[in-house]
Amino acid sequence: MSAEKQDFYYLRLSKEDGDIEEGSAEESCSITSQRDCIKRYLQEHCFQADEFEEIADDGYSGTSMNRPGMRRLLNLVENSKVRTIIVRDLSRFARNYLEAGHYLEFVFPAYGVRFISINDQFDSEQLGENTAGLELAIKNLLNQMYSKDISRKIKSSVDLKKLSGEYVYGTAPYGYKKGEKKNTIVIDKEAAEIVKSIFEWAAAGITITQIARKLNEAQVVTPSVYLASVRGKYKTRAVWTFESVRNILANRIYTGDTVPFKSHVVRVGSDRVKQIPEELQQVIPNTHEAVISRELFYQARTVIKSKKKSKASPRPNPFKSLLVCGCCGNRLSKSKPQNKNWICVTHRYNPGSDCEKVRFREDKLTEIVLRAINVRCKLLDAKIKKMKEVSHSAKSHEQILQTECRTLRKQIDGLQALKMQHYESYVEGQLSKENFLIKKREISTKEEDLKIQLSVAEHKQMEQAEKIKASATQMETSKKIIEYQEITELTPQLMKELVKKIIIRPDGSIHIEWNFCDEIGEVIPFHSNLALEEKTI
Template identity: 30%
Template sequence: MIEDIESGKINTVITKDLSRLGRDYLQTGYYTEVYFPGKKVRYVAISDGIDTAMGYNEMAPFKNLFNDFYARDISKKIRSTMTTKARAGIYHSTVPPFGYRKSPEDSHKLMPDAETAPIVRRMYELAVQGKGYKAIGNVLKRERIPIPTYWHHVRGERTWTRFKGEGDISNYIWNETTIKWILSHEVYIGSLVAQKQSKLFKVGKNYVKPKDEWVVVKDIFEPIVDLELWERVQEVNGKRRRMCKAKREPSIFSGIAYCPDCGRRISFFPERTGKNNPKKTYFGSCQNYKANGPDGCTPHRIKEQDLYDIVLKDIREWAAMALADEQAVLDRVMEQQQLNSTVDYGLIEGKKRTIKKRLEEIDKVISRLYEDYALGRLAGTSIDNLLPKYQREQEELGKQLSALQEQSAEHDSTEQNAEKWISLIRQYSDLKELNSCIINELITKILVGDKRRVNGEKVQSIEIHYRFIGNLTDGGMEQVNKKSS
């Protein structure tokens, strides 16, 4: 709706009452008193008798405030109810934790699952032997033990969109985070743990509460592992955490660099590049490959500094071009967008002209039919036979024209996005170094291809997807690797 207001398509907004526009009195007040008047948009709240065309309504701010109070009150009551249920030991999540199933007699109670509970016990036994999360995952994969997502999918509890069928290797590739969760959660000793997170009312984001604020009710369910085994595993895990060395700040490409083959992130880790070189160099690699080897994916390995240099150079070049000739860059961007698109916008415009011309002809034909009928030159049976035919054609052409106009609107939106990107990128012509803020402002993702040999040299495809416009190089840039690192 905001996009349509900005483009001038909407000049009136109507809601049943003010609460349907919003319950945050600050945001609602901004729209009714600042944004809508500034855009010359009329706002009507039917039940509250508010119409900005009739002038300012003094009661509107108070109504917004009452709506805000109501939302806060409901939120508090819901939280209070959930806390009360948790303290009473009532389990209310939709899907039970891996290893458990809901009791047939009471869906708010859990009981060990005959098929998956032994898997949980096996994981605890491996952990107490000193095996790490990755090693446990490898053991489970070798033993062809399916992951929790597989069980939820085949039982209809959750849909796994990437399910590739029975026997596929992806059914047995365990995530280290999943293993860590199972080996640390108190539910497996029969405790209900709830209220670990809370939501900020205004912001709408979840945050983790301090541990002393969690609701923990012990001995509610039948345990899968005994308390002694669970505590020994926690002791082993605690030692492992203390042994971990301090890490550097996350890479500026964290959450931006991805593998184009499996869709997992590229994670960056340190390596020594020589026996006599104490300094560590950071390399990126596909998380799936790093965790599961060739069964998961291929390496997609890249030196972090090389990726840094590639991205910095590309931003500088586009910024310099945008400063030198903005129209040329706009044409280039639109040309690439056309290549990336499966739609021929020139063909669309031609079809629109043809349809409009035919609709004009049909209008004239229908007018003549009515005129001939009125003057007695055409019998009633004749007009009954001819008119529906033209009306059906008129209706079908109208639908086709609407669809084509929607595609044209997408093209116009693409040009607006290109102009936004140009005004953004041109600010960085003198960019000296990259940081996370700049990366996230300009780029949505970077796809790091796997290395391959071309004419005896190792090359690697790098696709930079800029905000608003996407990738500007057809198939990505080919990075020639100087060393086989």
């Protein structure tokens, strides 16, 4: 099992460590500098650098452990897949001293993970029983205090810029582009004409859906595609949708005014964001050139608001946000709770596309997913039975190895005692020097042979212990899934725990991706008769 373990080095750079986009990040904190530092350490300490896999979080704060790379790394640790973790310094791993201490003092030792922090001169394998843990705890606390202090200072500085009318919100919105002067935006004439037309159409009483359709028929480039051509790396949507049009109509920035604070973080280092009601939002007027007048903005919004219908809070649907169109990648919707079919609404804005064929009955979908979950549970149940047999065999083998190790240690102790007896006989004159040296060499040779045998036996025992531990972890994880065997009803909580997404294709087939994976396989596609019947519906 130890052969399956991997070695990793972790890199992190947050916005608090330097503004990457402005090119002012200090070299000591950069991802490149961290990587070079770690590779130099690996070379100097005779590690095989090519055996280490890199995991990086670029642009994430160290006050929270909720980072994509960190989540992946900790998940590998919990599955006993990690042997070594190396970081440049402890602040790259975490700035929260309680969380950092928890992993270093409890989690990593429990899973046999060696943790190395280069600049802190910390190596858990060499720590032993000394008091370096206290020094590390103090460094963790200082890192957290420093991170919160610098975050507050940066936030205060950015807030002042916002209140003075500077544009410090990242990418310029569709219809604008960054100005030559720092923290300013100017009108992008080509995109601004589209924005102006959208507001004029809305003010004339044209619905959002009709506006999206007009834009698609005219083959107008969507905001995301347009921004990608300017910014480069940007998630794109090729079709105008209800949301893309509504977001433009709801954005007050086109009037030349700026709303600096639409939400705020509950506390430094928290992921919780609280929205500020629109009537309480502060407006900074005339911060940049306007695309439309304020009168046109309010007129368009009045028309939109008059079209809204009050909705009763529906019962939570287990498939909400999980169904994905196999053509465009958008989420499927059902419009009304009483509707029987889930559909892709993209075809409303782009007539003639294959999205029109993406349609699936909820009752049939429920039947397929229930059956898929039950099949998966049965496969996991069979796997657990096999793992129990392997675990029982491993435990028996481990007991044999323990007995062998005890026997070898006793034999080594006996030889050492015999060597001491011969030495005492030599000192007392009962044994000549020549005979003493001969007996000593003979005993030492036997002792070396026994020590080699003991080393091999201990290594095998360690491997068996790791196999037993890994098997127990896998069985525990699988048992949680098996609890859902023979279920008869889907709930939002159950679906959120088990299913990542369900792709619905135009031919009526579906593809289920699970949140968990095992030796059976990560993804099981289902192409049943039920799915094929949907072609004719």
